[in-house]
Amino acid sequence: MSTRRHFMSQSAAAASALAFPLVGGAQPKAVKIGVLHPVTGALAYSGQQCREGAQMAIDDINKAGGIKSMGGAKIEALLGDAQSTPQAGTAEVEKMNEAGVSAVLGAYASAICLATTQAAAKYNLPHVVDVGVADQIVERGLKNTFRFGPGYKKCAEIAVANLHVLNTAAGKPARTVMIIHEESLFGTGTAQLLARELPGYGYEVKEVIKHANPTRDFNNIVLRMKAVNPDIVIPANYYNEYALLVRTMQQQKVTPKAIYSVLGGAASSYKFVKEFPDAANGIIDCNHWFNPKDKRSAELRKRVEAKGLFYTYEIFNTYTAMMMLADAINRAKSADRAAITDALEKSTFSDHFMPYGATKFVNGQNMGAQPLMTQVLKNDIKVIVPREYREIDPVFPLRS
Numbered sequence: 001m002s003t004r005r006h007f008m009s010q011s012a013a014a015a016s017a018l019a020f021p022l023v024g025g026a027q028p029k030a031v032k033i034g035v036l037h038p039v040t041g042a043l044a045y046s047g048q049q050c051r052e053g054a055q056m057a058i059d060d061i062n063k064a065g066g067i068k069s070m071g072g073a074k075i076e077a078l079l080g081d082a083q084s085t086p087q088a089g090t091a092e093v094e095k096m097n098e099a100g101v102s103a104v105l106g107a108y109a110s111a112i113c114l115a116t117t118q119a120a121a122k123y124n125l126p127h128v129v130d131v132g133v134a135d136q137i138v139e140r141g142l143k144n145t146f147r148f149g150p151g152y153k154k155c156a157e158i159a160v161a162n163l164h165v166l167n168t169a170a171g172k173p174a175r176t177v178m179i180i181h182e183e184s185l186f187g188t189g190t191a192q193l194l195a196r197e198l199p200g201y202g203y204e205v206k207e208v209i210k211h212a213n214p215t216r217d218f219n220n221i222v223l224r225m226k227a228v229n230p231d232i233v234i235p236a237n238y239y240n241e242y243a244l245l246v247r248t249m250q251q252q253k254v255t256p257k258a259i260y261s262v263l264g265g266a267a268s269s270y271k272f273v274k275e276f277p278d279a280a281n282g283i284i285d286c287n288h289w290f291n292p293k294d295k296r297s298a299e300l301r302k303r304v305e306a307k308g309l310f311y312t313y314e315i316f317n318t319y320t321a322m323m324m325l326a327d328a329i330n331r332a333k334s335a336d337r338a339a340i341t342d343a344l345e346k347s348t349f350s351d352h353f354m355p356y357g358a359t360k361f362v363n364g365q366n367m368g369a370q371p372l373m374t375q376v377l378k379n380d381i382k383v384i385v386p387r388e389y390r391e392i393d394p395v396f397p398l399r400s
Helices: 002-019 044-063 086-098 110-121 152-169 185-201 219-228 239-251 270-275 295-306 313-332 337-345
Strands: 031-037 075-081 103-106 127-129 145-147 176-182 204-211 232-236 258-262 284-287 372-377 380-385
Touching: 031 044, 031 086, 031 313, 044 075, 044 239, 044 295, 044 313, 075 086, 086 103, 086 110, 103 110, 103 313, 110 127, 110 145, 110 185, 127 313, 152 185, 152 258, 152 284, 152 372, 176 185, 176 219, 185 204, 185 232, 204 219, 219 239, 232 239, 239 258, 239 270, 270 380, 295 313, 313 337
Parallel strands: 031 075, 031 103, 103 127, 127 145, 176 204, 176 232, 232 258, 258 284
Antiparallel strands: 284 372, 372 380
């Protein structure tokens, strides 16, 4: 109901704006984009961060003159709330289709993206995925789906290969692993990939534990961790559960040789580092991250922090994904869905600050997308791998 009111409010605002006399000729018609995230429910924080990133990109595009090839047409966001469930996300796509959007951007969580891309496909509605990492999202042959960032298979493979490099360089102090993951598509899929990859490098996966999402008490899981005593703990969960798991480990004085995350919800978060610096210290993560050597990433961070927000991956991922979509609309020279889909398929978008290079889509996946390895050191998050983006030497293991 609140979303419907929001749509009506936006329509009223647009009508009001059009009531003012225009100077210098007719204003080109705005291009409507559905901005869809879980801004209520268990994933509300991440969804709100995504929405902020999208809105900042739209503001920047419009301030810079809008869609140039369409006479400076502005982008108009139609905001949707997936309420942290695939069903609500699907319902929002239906509303956005009826409202005449040209494309959808979203929808953060893998399970939600899986549903919203499918729903958008019914209407040949181009859907740019901002964060969702499950590879099933782009492996179903949907012509409308495009993911700017890397999937979890690539992240898991890179993470395990780099773990082996770090461990070998340190004299192989780590031999056993325990994986703790949330229950949805993201956590389960990531855990399965890791459990498959790790033995090939000589690691024994002692245990894989799944937990509900949300979970508000990790004491039993950490007690089990104490009993198993793995060398490395790998969490794969969303922000709240990740933060609580690591804090519980700290309270129970569980100190593995490394907390080594893959797409860790809080591991590469300035919010977590600021709020719980001792718990975060030393955590390594393989995750979405910006090019630290591109000054545009620092400039956006400054603007985000000026708003009182943390510069999380949700913000810069969604910001750059929206920029890529706007680039496609500009080349399409049209708000037509088929024209935008065609432009996305041919995208060579390179005006961004991610460590990707120009986009090249194969079956909707940007083949140049890659995660970076970061580590929390000295109350900050620094890139440790690959060397071309390295800001600080890695510390591994944390204890002998």
